[in-house]
Amino acid sequence: MKYLILILLFTSSQFLRADEGMYLPFQLKTYAKSMKAAGLQLSYKDIYNTKKPSVKDAIVSLGGFCTGEIISPKGLMLTNHHCGYDAIRENSTPENDYLTDGFWAENYAAEKPIPGLTISIVVNTIDVTKSIAEVLTDDMDEATRNAMIREMSDKLSNEAILGTHYSAEVKPFYGGNEFYLFVYEIFEDVRLAGAPPSSIGKYGGDTDNWMWERHTGDFSLFRIYAGADNKPAPYSVDNKPYAPKHYLPISIKGIAEEDFAMVMGFPGSTDRFLTSYGVKMAIEKDQPSRVKIRGKKLDIMKADMNKDAATRIKYASTYAQVSNYWKYFIGQTEQLKNNKVFEKKQTIEKDFSNWVNAKSKRQEKYGNVISDIDQAYDKLKVVNDLQVYFFESVYSIGLNKFLIQHTGLYNQLKAEKLDEAAISKSAEGLEKQKEEFFKTFNAETEESLIAAMLEMYYNNVPKDQHGEKIEALHKEYNGDWKKFANDAVKNSVFTSEKRYSAFIANPTKTILENEILFMLNQDLLDQFRKYNYGPETQMAQAQLNKANRLFIDGLRQMNKKTKYYPDANFSLRLSFGNILPYTSIEGKTYPYYTTIDGLMAKEDPTNDEFIVPAKLKELYEAKDYGRYAKDGNLWVNFISNNDITGGNSGSPVMNANGELIGCAFDGNWEAMSGDIAFEKNFQRTISVDIRYVLFIIDKCAGANNLIDEMTIIE
Template identity: 50%
Template sequence: MWLPMLIKRLNHADMQKKGLQLTAEEIYSVNNSSLKDAIVQFGGFCTGEFISKEGLLLTNHHCGYGAIQSHSTPQHDYLTDGFWAKSHAEELPNEGLFVDILVRMDDVTGKVLEGIDNNTPETERAQKVGQRMQALAKEASNNGEYVTYVRDFFNGNEYYLFVYNRFTDVRLVGTPPSSIGKYGGDTDNWMWPRHTGDFSMFRVYMGKDGKPAKYSKDNVPYKPKHHLPINIADKEPGDFSMVFGFPGRTKRFMTSQGLQLEVDQLNKSRIKLREKKLDLWKQDMDKDAATRIKYASKYASTANYYKYSIGQNEGIKRMKTLEGKRADEAKYQTWANADAQRKALYGNVLSDIDASYKEIETYNLGSIYLNEAILGTESLLMAYRLMPLYTTLKGNDAAATQKAVEDLLPRVDAFFKDYNMPTDKKVFAAMLKFYSEDIAKDQQPAAFKNLVAKYKGDFNKLADHVYSNSFVVSEQKLKDFLKNPTAKKLENDPAFAIVQPIMENFQTNIAPKIGAANAKLATANRLYVAGLRQMNPNFVYYPDANSTIRLSYGAVKDYSPQDGVLYNYYTTMEGLMAKEDPTNEEFEVPAKLKQLYQAKDYGRYANDKGEMVVNFITDNDITGGNSGSPVINGKGELIGLAFDGNWEAMTGDLVYDADYKRCINVDARYVLFIIDKYAGANNLISEMTIVDTDSPGAGDAAKAEAKTPQAELLNATMTEAQEKLRAGKTEFKIEKKKGDAKVKLQVKD
C-alpha cells in the first residue's frame, strides 16, 4: 500500500518490469493531469473514480447503498428494482454525501519533529507534535478553501500533509437492483468464486465558477482533470493490475501481544454481539417490506465485519500468524541486545508493549461493549446523542442549547426514517443482558446495577419499561421535548438514565486507564518500528493504511485455497445462473438478466470465448476503504472495481499473505453490460471512453509470440488435442503445417 508521491523513487522500476507503461508522473503529479485526479474518497469510507469528463463517478453498490436506501420507499424501491437516470435532471441529490479529491501531499516529517528526539519527554513530544500537525493543516487549508490534515506514518516516525478539494453535491445516477449489486448476499460475502455486480454510479457537481458548492439546481457537472478510459479486452493471468484508493486501517506492525488481544477480545465479542443483533433484525426484516428497507443498510454494514471477524480468527490460526510474530520478535530482541547503544534504546520495547497490552486487556471489554452493545442499540445511541444538549441545559446556556437543538433535528429525522421500535426493543433486551453478564461488575456503574436488581435481571421487563416511557423511541415525543427541553426531563427519561451513567463511568473510570496504557503503547510501538527499519536497512517498508490515498500493484492471478483445488481467475454468468435460487433472496436473478443470458445477448462485452465475465481476481493488496477502487491496467485504463477480499486471507489487516491474498473485482465489461444491455442507459455509455485493445502485462511477450505462424499452429494443435482428450482418446498423433512452420504432436496412453 504505497504512497503515490513516492512511487517514482521506490516502485516505478519494479512496476515497469511487471507491465506498467505509464511514467511515474502520469500516476502522481501535482502540476499536471495524472491518475490521482481520477480517484476520490467517497463519503469518507469508500473509493470512487471518474469515468467521464462530465464528472460521472463509479463506485461499489455497497458503497452507494446508504444513498440508494435513503431514496427507496415501498412505492419506489430502488434497492429491489434499481434506478437509472436518463438525464441530469433525474439524478438524485444526497444530503451529507461528499467526495474528496487529492490536490497534493507533502512530507512534513522535518517540520513536525524539528527539535524532537528520543530524549524528549513523551508528554512534551505529544503536545508539540499535535500542535504542529494542526498548524500545518490550518496553513495549507488556505482559509478553509481545502480540506487538510496531517497523518502520522510508521507509528509516528514520519508525517505527511494531505490537501483535498471537497465536493458536497453528489447525485445518484444509477444502480442495478440488489439482486445484481448484492448477488450472493451474506452467504457469498468474502468468498470466491463470486458473481456480484457490485457497482453504482454518481455524478459530482460544482458551482458555475468551477469550485465546490452546496447542492443547487444551478450547479453544473464537475470537469475532472483526468478520467479513466474503460478497457473491455480480455485479461489473462500475469496481466499487470494496480489498485488506487483509500484503504482504511491495517495493523501489520502490531506485535503478537496485540494480535492475541484482537483474537480473544475484539473479534470474539464482535462475533457474539453482532450475531445476535443480526438475527433479531433479520426476523423482523423477513416479516415486513418496510422494515426490510429501513434496516437494509444497517444490516449489510453490521454483517460485513461480523463475518470478517470470524474469518480473521480462523485465518490467524491456519497461518500460524501468532507463531510467526513471536519468531520475528525474538530476532528483534536478539538484534537489540547485541549492541549496548541499541539495547539502551530498544532493549525494553517488547516488554513495554507486553505490559501495556496487559493493562489494556483489563478494561478493553468495557470499551468494546460500549460501542457494540450499548451504542449499538438504536434507542441508546439516540439517548447518547442528547448528552451535549444535557450539558448546555445544565450550564443554563440558552444560545448553546438552541444550537444543540438545531443540530439534533436533522439527525432525528434521519434516525426515525430508518427505525422500527419493536425491532430495537428486542435488541435492547439482548444487548443489555450481555453487558450485565460479561462486563466486570466493578466496571459497571452503580445506577445500572441497581436497575438490573430492580427488575431482577429480567431484561424483557426492563425493555417494556423503557420503551413505554422513553421519549427517544418516538419521533413525535422527541420533537415535542426538543421544543422545550429541560435537564430534569432528560434525567427522568429511562433510556437516557441508562446511557448517562454508563458513559460517565466509562469516561471517568475506564477511558483514562485505557488512555494511559495506549500512550505507553504508542511510545513503545514507535520505537519498535524505528528499530525494525534500522534492523533491516535494505528492506523497503510501506506504512500501515490509515485512510490516506495508496496504490498497490500486482497481477491478475488464480490461486489454490487447499490441496487439490484450483480457483480460476474469473467467473461468468454460467456460474451466476448455476447459483440461482428463486426461494432465496440472496440468489434471485432478475427476469431480464435471465433473458439476456439465455439469448447470450452480451454484445461487445463478451470475452473471446463468448462468455460474459462477471468477476475476476488479482493479488493486489487491499482492505476496507478500498471498496470501489479502480483496478487499472498498465496503460492506465479501468478494467474493474475492487469490492471484496477472499475468505482464506482474512488476516490481511494484520499480515499480507502472498499465496492466499486476493482482491475480488467486478469486471468492467459486466458493469457496462448491465448499464447498456440490462438497463438500456445508453446516455451513460455514450459519456465514457471505451477501448478494446489488449492490456499490457507480464503476458505480453506470450501474446506477441502467439501471433507468429509457429505459435498459431501450436495453439491450434493444443486445442485439437484437448478436444480429443475430452472425447476419451488416449493415443493419437496430430501434424500441422503452415509455410515453413511445422508442428507434430504425439500422445501415448
C-alpha cells in the same frame, strides 16, 4: 501432502510475481522499476503528478469510507454497490424500492441528491516529518508529544491552504515516526446516478461475502456537481456536472492471466506491524466478543426485516454493515490461526530482540520495547470487554446512539447557571438530526435490540466495572431486560417524532432525568469513560503507543534494505501486481475469473441471496451479451494479487495503460488475516469485471445515456 503443496507454492510464478504493499503515490519513483517489471506501460509521473493531470485526479474518497473513480468528462463516478447502499436506501420507499428494483437516472434532473455525502480528491501531498520532528524531544511524555504534533499539524495545514478553497490534514505514518500533509478539494454536491437491483449488486449476500468464487455486480454510479466555476459548491439546482482534470478510459479488450493490475484508492486500516501480543488479544478476547454480539444483532434485525418492506428498507444498511464485519471477524480469527500469524510475529520479535541485544546503543533505545508492549497489553486486556461491549452492544444501537448524542445538552441543562444561547444552539443542532434518525427507526426492533444487548453487556462486562444505574435496574426488573426495554421505549420522548419535536423545542433537565433509558446510557457512558480514559488505561495506552513506535523504527533500522510501506490510514495509496489464480494451503486451485454460467448455476428462487432478475435471465438464455462477451461468454468477476483492505471498496483496477478494467470490492477467505500479515501466496483482491458493469448498465438497464458519456476502448 501439505508440505508438497507449500513447496509448489513457493516455487510457482504466483509467489514470484506477487507484490505486497500499499504505496504512497507521491513516492512511486522508488518503485518505478518494479512496476515496469510487473508490466506497467505508463510513467510513474502519469499516475501521480501535481503539476499536470494524472491518474490520481480521477481517484476520489467517497465520504471518507470508500473509494470511487471518475469515468467520464461529466463527473460520473463509479464505486461499489455496497458503498452506495445507504444512499440507495435513503431514496427507497416501499412504493419506489430502489434497493430491490435498482435505479437509473434518465437525465441530470432525475439524479438523486445525497445530503451530507462528500467527494475528496487529493491535490497535493507533502512530507512534513522534519517540521514536526523539530518540536519533539525524546524525553517528552506521550500526552505532551501528541499535543505538540496537533499544534504543529494545524499550523502546517493552515499555511498549506491559505488563500485557497482547499482543505488539509496531517497524518502520522509508521506509528508516528513520519508525517505527511494532504491537501484536498472536497465536493459537497454528490448525486446518485445509477444502481443495479440488490439481486445483482449483492448477489450471493452473506453466504458469498469474502468468498471466491464470486458472481457479484457490486457497483453503483454517482455524479459530482460543482458551481459555475467548476469549484466545490453546496447543493444547488444551478450546479453543473464537475469537469475533472482526468477521468479513466474504460477498456473492454478483456484480461488474461498475469496481466498487470494496478489499484488506487483510500485503504482504511491495516495493522501489519502488530506484535504477537496484539494478535493474542484479537484471537482470545476482542474478536470472539464482537462475533457473538453481532450475530445476535443480525438475528434480531433479520426477523423484523422479514416482517414488512418498510422495516427492511430502514435497517438494510445497518444490517449490511453489521453483517460484513461479523463475517470479517470470524474469518480473520480463523485465518490468524490457520496461517500461524502469532508464530510468525514471535519470530519477528525474536529477531528484533537479537538485533537490539547485539549493541549497547540499541539496548539503550530499544531494550524495553518488547517488555513494555507485553506489560501494556496485560493492563489493557482488563478493560477490553468493557470497550467492546460498550461500542458493540450499547453505542452501535440506533436509539442508544441518538440518546448519547444528547449528553452535551443534558450537561448544559443541569449546569448551575443556564446558558440559554448555548442550550438553544445545541437543541437546533440535535433537531436537524431528527429526520434521519426517525427515517431509520422502528420501535419494535430497537426494543428487541436493547433488551438483548443489555443482557449481553450485563453478563459479560466485569461486575466491578458496572455502574450503579445498571445494577439498580437489574435488581428492580429482576434481570428481565425485555420488560425494562418495553417500559423504556413505549413512552419515551425519543421514540415518537411528535413527542421528540415537542421536547427539543423546549428541552428541560427534568424530562431527560425521567427518561430511564437516557439515564442508563449516561451511566454506561460514565463507566466507559472512567475505565477507558482513567489514568491506568491511559498510561498503558501511552506505553503501548511509544513502544510500538520504537518497534517500527527499530525494524526499519534493522532491515534497511526492506522497502517498508506504512499501514493504511485512509490516505491515497497504490498497489500493483498481476491477475492470477491461486492454490490454497489445502490444495484447492481457484480460477482467476468467473462467468455468468457460474452465476446461473447458483440461482435459487427460494433464497433472496441467489435470486436472478428476470431481465438478466432473459439475456443469459438468449446469450445476448453484446460487445461485452469474450469467446461467447460473459465474465463477471476476477482476482488479482493486489494489496487492499476496507476503504479500498470501489477502487479502480487498471491495466498497464491506466485504463479501467474492474472495480475492487472484496478479499478472499483464505487470506482474511491479511490486514495483520499479508499472505503472499494466496491473498487476492476480488473485482467486478468492467465488462459486466457495462453489460448491466447497457443491456439490462438500457441506460445508454450513461454509456454514451464514457470513453470505451474496444
